Amino acid sequence: MSISTIITLAGWVLLIGLGLYVFYVVSMRSQRRDTKISVLVVAVLLIGSLALLTLGAGLVFIDQFESGVVVSPLSQGGVRPDPIGPGVHFVTPFIESVDRFTTAKQEYTMSGTTGEGAVAGNDAVEARTTDGQQVYVDATVRYYADPTKVVDLRRTWQGQDRYIQGFVRPTTRNIIYNTTARYAVEDVYGAKRSELQQVINDQLAAEFAKQGLILDAFQLRNITFSPEYAQSIEQKQIAQQQSEQAKLLVQKSQQEADQLRAKVKGEADAVVLRATGDSEAAVTRAQGDAKALELIAAALKTNPDLLTYTYIQKLAPNVGLIMLPAGNGSNPFILNLNDLQNQAKPPVTLPTPSATVPFTTTTP
Numbered sequence: 623m624s625i626s627t628i629i630t631l632a633g634w635v636l637l638i639g640l641g642l643y644v645f646y647v648v649s650m651r652s653q654r655r656d657t658k659i660s661v662l663v664v665a666v667l668l669i670g671s672l673a674l675l676t677l678g679a680g681l682v683f684i685d686q687f688e689s690g691v692v693v694s695p696l697s698q699g700g701v702r703p704d705p706i707g708p709g710v711h712f713v714t715p716f717i718e719s720v721d722r723f724t725t726a727k728q729e730y731t732m733s734g735t736t737g738e739g740a741v742a743g744n745d746a747v748e749a750r751t752t753d754g755q756q757v758y759v760d761a762t763v764r765y766y767a768d769p770t771k772v773v774d775l776r777r778t779w780q781g782q783d784r785y786i787q788g789f790v791r792p793t794t795r796n797i798i799y800n801t802t803a804r805y806a807v808e809d810v811y812g813a814k815r816s817e818l819q820q821v822i823n824d825q826l827a828a829e830f831a832k833q834g835l836i837l838d839a840f841q842l843r844n845i846t847f848s849p850e851y852a853q854s855i856e857q858k859q860i861a862q863q864q865s866e867q868a869k870l871l872v873q874k875s876q877q878e879a880d881q882l883r884a885k886v887k888g889e890a891d892a893v894v895l896r897a898t899g900d901s902e903a904a905v906t907r908a909q910g911d912a913k914a915l916e917l918i919a920a921a922l923k924t925n926p927d928l929l930t931y932t933y934i935q936k937l938a939p940n941v942g943l944i945m946l947p948a949g950n951g952s953n954p955f956i957l958n959l960n961d962l963q964n965q966a967k968p969p970v971t972l973p974t975p976s977a978t979v980p981f982t983t984t985t986p
Contacts, residue, residue, distance in 0.1 A: 625710065626681035633674025640667035679715035684708045687726035689769040691776040694718040705772045723772045723782055727838055730790050731762040734846065740791075746846070747798045755807035755851055760843040763794050763826065771834030778833065789833055794840075797825045811845055818842065 643663060650657035684690045684706055692702035692713055706720070713720060733739035734746035739760075746758040767775060767782075779785035801822050805814060823840040830837045 625683055626678045628678075629674050629681060630678030633671045633676075633678055636667050636671035636674060640664060640671060643667065676715045680712045682706070682711045682713055682720045684711065684720075684722070687724055688722050689725050689767065689772045690720040690722050691773050692718055692720055699777065701773060701776060703773060705769065707769065721776055721781065723767045723775060725767050725769050725772075727764055727766045728786075729762055729764050730786065730794070731760075731843075732791075732795065733760040733843065734758055735760070747795050747802075749799045749802035751802060751805055751807040751810055753806050756848050757802060757807065757810055758846045759798055759802065760845070761794065761798060761822075762841045762843055763790065764838040764841075765790065765830055765835050766838060768831075768834050768836050775834035785833065785835075790835075793829050794826060797822055797829070801825065807847070807851070811847075815842065815845070 644659070647657055647659040682690065686708045688708065690706040690711070692706060693700060694702055694714065695717065696714065697703070702718075711720075731739045732741070732745045732747055734744045736743055739745040746760050749757050749759060751757060775785060779788060801818065802810060805818055809815075810818060819840065819842045822842075823837070826840055827837040
């Protein structure tokens, strides 16, 4: 309850008290009782009530989120040129009044969902794109009155409810309709949706400023299409997803093929390396065997008994005699190995070849 209301109530209480006092005196005198009316009491009650009522009518309290316009027949144009801000103010009692305008943020929503917008039922903005597709736009506009321009707002629209219905709603719907008509339907729901919202926001901000309103934000809540076009969009998105999936499968197959080629190449390189190593090893062994044979041949030239010595070395170390058949019914030939060893000791060390050199003995 505001201060002016309390003061006004107090004035009415005094005025009612004055009436009751007068009624009491009159009723007493009608009963022929000697009751005199007190002029002082009447004067106090009358003056006090009139003063409080006058003061209550002149005091105005403006809330923190309000701005007031003083309506006065004493001013040019019927209103004071300057608004009054938050706080307590005094206007001419019973002559001037104050129209209040909220400076808090307000929202106006237009939606196709029942119970969501300012108007019951489907209140979405119906628009048509450049390619002739019908779209339905849900939007919210958030704004507030400019405290310094509420006098102009009052002169143009007379009251807060009138500028909401006469300006905010129709202007917003008209700008949404005209701006959407500049875009193709794929742009509206695709990459240029943010651009569409920004263009509408800029145009609304300019129009609101002309009326003494400040646009805080414009929001494109939702954009819907006709059932036929919505189905075509869904089919297109499905096709795009399938195309992307096919591309991924091709990339995966290419990667697997590259991996297989790399594996085969690596295995082929390994085979070549092994073959090269085996070939070089074989050449090395052959060269060693040839060198050993050359040394053996050279040793045999200087010491023919070397073969006998080598043969004896291969026999068991405990064998001292060998009986060899003589042939033609002759007596067997007895060979003393110890004597042969002593006779056939080689002067040089014979290298051992990698492969055993076969030889045959001739029976004497």
